[in-house]
Each structure stands twice: as structure tokens, then as C-alpha cells.
Amino acid sequence: MGFYLSAERFARFPYSSKNQLKEILVKVNLLFTGRQLDAAIHKVKDPAPYHYHSLQVIYQHVINEETVSLIQxxxxxxxxxxxxxxxxxxxxxxxxxxxxxxxxxxxxxxxxxxxxxxxxxxxxxxxxxxxxxxxxxxxxxxxxxxxxxxxxxxxxxxxxxxxxxxxxxxxxxxxxxxxxxxxxxxxxxxxxxxxxxxxxxxxxxxxxxxxxxxxxxxxxxxxxxxxxxxxxxxxxxxxxxxxxxxxxxxxxxxxxxxxxxxxxxxxxxxxxxxxxxxxxxxxxxxxxxxxxxxxxxxxxxxxxxxx
Structure with a gap:
């Protein structure tokens, strides 16, 4: 598994488990609580085990948890x-x-x-x-x-x-x-x-x-x-x-x-x-x-x- 980050653009990456996503987020120094991570995964993860998601989008779900919940x-x-x-x-x-x-x-x-x-x-x-x-x-x-x-x-x-x-x-x-x-x-x-x-x-x-x-x-x-x-x-x-x-x-x-x-x-x-x-x-x-x-x-x- 690999992923690429730059100041201008977040690459897309596959993940198959909560732990794998957590590992990726930790590597790019995104801070979160376990509850926030559970909520973010629930809201953006498709049923398919290897679906591509934007790391930037997942991060926005985490830091805007209250507003995302309101929209949903x-x-x-x-x-x-x-x-x-x-x-x-x-x-x-x-x-x-x-x-x-x-x-x-x-x-x-x-x-x-x-x-x-x-x-x-x-x-x-x-x-x-x-x-x-x-x-x-x-x-x-x-x-x-x-x-x-x-x-x-x-x-x-x-x-x-x-x-x-x-x-x-x-x-x-x-x-x-x-x-x-x-x-x-x-x-x-x-x-x-x-x-x-x-x-x-x-x-x-x-x-x-x-x-x-x-x-x-x-x-x-x-x-x-x-x-x-x-x-x-x-x-x-x-x-x-x-x-x-x-x-x-x-x-x-x-x-x-x-x-x-x-x-x-x-x-x-x-x-x-x-x-x-x-x-x-x-x-x-x-x-x-x-x-x-x-x-x-x-x-x-x-x-x-x-x-």
C-alpha cells in the first residue's frame, strides 16, 4: 500500500479496515479521537472493502463532525x-x-x-x-x-x-x-x-x-x-x-x-x-x-x- 501527499493535492488511497485507516491518518499527523474516527468511517466508507476515498475528504468529515451530522x-x-x-x-x-x-x-x-x-x-x-x-x-x-x-x-x-x-x-x-x-x-x-x-x-x-x-x-x-x-x-x-x-x-x-x-x-x-x-x-x-x-x-x- 502506498500513498502520496503534497501541499497542493491529497492522493486517493484504498483501505480495508479501521486500523489501516488509522495508521494512514497517524502517518500524516491528523489528530482525532476514536469516536470521531468511527463516525468518519461510518459516514464515508462504501460497502466495497477496497474503495478509493480522498484523505482530505475524510479529514474534513472528522474536523466538521457536528456540521456533517446536521447535514445528514x-x-x-x-x-x-x-x-x-x-x-x-x-x-x-x-x-x-x-x-x-x-x-x-x-x-x-x-x-x-x-x-x-x-x-x-x-x-x-x-x-x-x-x-x-x-x-x-x-x-x-x-x-x-x-x-x-x-x-x-x-x-x-x-x-x-x-x-x-x-x-x-x-x-x-x-x-x-x-x-x-x-x-x-x-x-x-x-x-x-x-x-x-x-x-x-x-x-x-x-x-x-x-x-x-x-x-x-x-x-x-x-x-x-x-x-x-x-x-x-x-x-x-x-x-x-x-x-x-x-x-x-x-x-x-x-x-x-x-x-x-x-x-x-x-x-x-x-x-x-x-x-x-x-x-x-x-x-x-x-x-x-x-x-x-x-x-x-x-x-x-x-x-x-x-x-
Whole structure:
């Protein structure tokens, strides 16, 4: 048995027993308790006796034991932030935002740990379930729920999304009330695959949205190619938009393109009256932000600002 380590990269190695893994970890000076090691092996070891695992991933499982356990058990809640019709001020829906049940672990830390431990798919699935579950007790029929998902975790849409569709049926949620938002911080490498994911949601009666337009790789060209039902403009283009000509040009282009393509446009991160008035004047469809209500575990009508 051999293994190779460098400052840049951990090699992959086979192991067949707890003692063998312990010996490897000791050799690279990783400190752990017996209980932590048992937990790490249980969580990452496949049934096959000689399966290859990343030493770095196992180490992350050990040092992030509490967060890994939280991801596996799915002890999450959804905080809901209102989304309004810009022109009428009426409630249109809520975005579901993932939180740990005890609020001690931040969403950022959750997603960072999931990435380091190769548990993005588990977290993404648990987050979708928490959002659908929260809707049952908090959101009436006819009001939309916007739910984030990571396309990188869905390698086969029909198979990977079956769990989500089963949850929708289990809780008797109307599919047309669900909007699934593409959230992707990495470059979209396979546009056809992403289209297949969006089409799978749509075939099951749900809507799809492209999040954070204008940030990273979410561009107007991708908007044309994916043709989602909704597009959400990144908050950086919303902040002080009433004072910035460059932002105003971008917003006008997105709204005009949305009209041509029959895509509804939502501005998120609205915090000032002046921002809202400018967006409303441009004819934007929907708005979201602290001006209208902060994310809350139990939203109520009084959180929605009368316009």
C-alpha cells in the first residue's frame, strides 16, 4: 500500500479496515479521537472493502463532525422572505432560505462544509425537502415558493429529482406553486444538461428561475439560451440603482429582454424607497428585499409592506 501527499493535492488511497485507516491518518499527523474516527468511517466508507476515498475528504468529515451530522439528519428550517408584485404591492410568493434548526451554524458554513466533504447533493436534497415541508404550514395555495437548487448535484435529473417530486406528492403541494431557482457559483460547463434539469422540473408542473443575473456566469446570453420562467437580478445592480446610470442601463436591458422573451423579472435586495420607485417606474414585475420584509420562520401579512 502506498500513498502520496503534497501541499497542493491529497492522493486517493484504498483501505480495508479501521486500523489501516488509522495508521494512514497517524502517518500524516491528523489528530482525532476514536469516536470521531468511527463516525468518519461510518459516514464515508462504501460497502466495497477496497474503495478509493480522498484523505482530505475524510479529514474534513472528522474536523466538521457536528456540521456533517446536521447535514445528514436534515435538521433544517426554512425562513421565508416575501416577494411582491411591483406594480400592485400584492404578495406573490416567498423565497425559502435555509437555516439550521438551532441557528448556531450559518448557511455559509453549511454550504462550505458540504463542499469540502462531498455532501453537496445530500445538503441540496435536504434543503429542498425543508422548503417544501415549511410551505405546508406557512404558505397558502396560490402563493409561490421559490426554492434554490445546485445543478452540479443533479447528474441524472429523472433519478436525482425523484425524491423531490415524491416529497411534493407526500405533502400534497401544488406543483404549479413551486419555482426552483438555479444557484450556481461555478461556471456552467454543460448547457444542455442544465436545460434537461429545467425541463424535468417543468414536465412535473413546476416553474424555474435563474438567480443572480449579472453576477458571475449568469449573463444575458445565458438568459436567452435557458429561457427560464423568471429571472432574479443580482442585488449589486439593485443597490442605489436610482443613482447609477450604468446599473440603470443594465436593468432596462434585462426588463426589455424579459418582455420580449416572456420572462418575468424580479429585483432582489431592495432596501430603499428610491430603489423601489425607480424599479417600479421601469416596469419590473416583482421585488424582494428588507424594504418589504426580512426572512422569518413564521411570516405574517404585516411583514409585507403596503405600497
Amino acid at each position: 439528519t436534515g435538521a433544517f428550517v426554512s425562513h421565508l422572505q416575501p416577494i411582491l408584485h411591483a406594480q400592485s404591492g400584492e404578495l406573490y410568493g416567498y423565497e425559502s432560505l435555509l437555516r439550521s434548526a438551532d441557528h448556531e451554524i450559518s448557511p455559509y458554513h453549511l454550504f462550505q462544509t458540504a463542499q469540502k466533504t462531498n455532501m453537496q447533493s445530500v445538503l441540496d436534497k435536504k434543503a429542498r425537502e425543508a422548503a417544501i415541508r415549511a410551505r405546508v404550514s406557512q404558505v397558502p395555495d396560490g402563493i409561490k415558493s421559490f426554492i434554490n437548487f445546485l445543478p452540479s448535484t443533479i447528474y441524472n435529473p429523472e433519478y436525482c429529482l425523484k425524491h423531490t417530486f415524491d416529497i411534493v406528492k407526500k405533502y400534497d403541494v401544488l406543483p404549479e406553486d413551486l419555482v426552483f431557482e438555479v444557484v450556481e457559483t461555478e461556471k456552467i460547463g454543460d448547457m444542455n444538461h442544465l436545460k434537461n434539469i429545467l425541463d424535468t422540473y417543468r414536465k412535473n408542473g413546476m416553474k424555474v428561475a435563474l438567480d443572480d443575473l449579472g453576477a458571475g456566469f449568469a449573463t444575458l446570453e445565458i438568459l436567452r439560451e435557458l429561457h427560464p420562467d423568471f429571472v432574479k437580478i443580482d442585488r449589486n445592480y439593485i443597490s442605489d440603482c436610482h443613482e447609477n446610470l450604468e446599473k440603470q442601463d443594465f436593468l432596462a436591458n434585462v426588463i426589455n429582454l424579459g418582455r420580449k422573451l416572456d420572462i418575468q423579472v424580479l429585483g432582489e435586495g431592495v432596501e430603499k424607497e428610491e430603489e423601489f420607485e425607480f424599479l417600479k417606474g421601469l416596469g419590473i414585475d416583482f421585488v424582494q428585499g428588507y424594504l418589504f420584509g426580512k426572512p422569518a420562520l413564521k411570516p405574517s401579512v404585516h411583514l409585507v409592506r403596503a405600497i
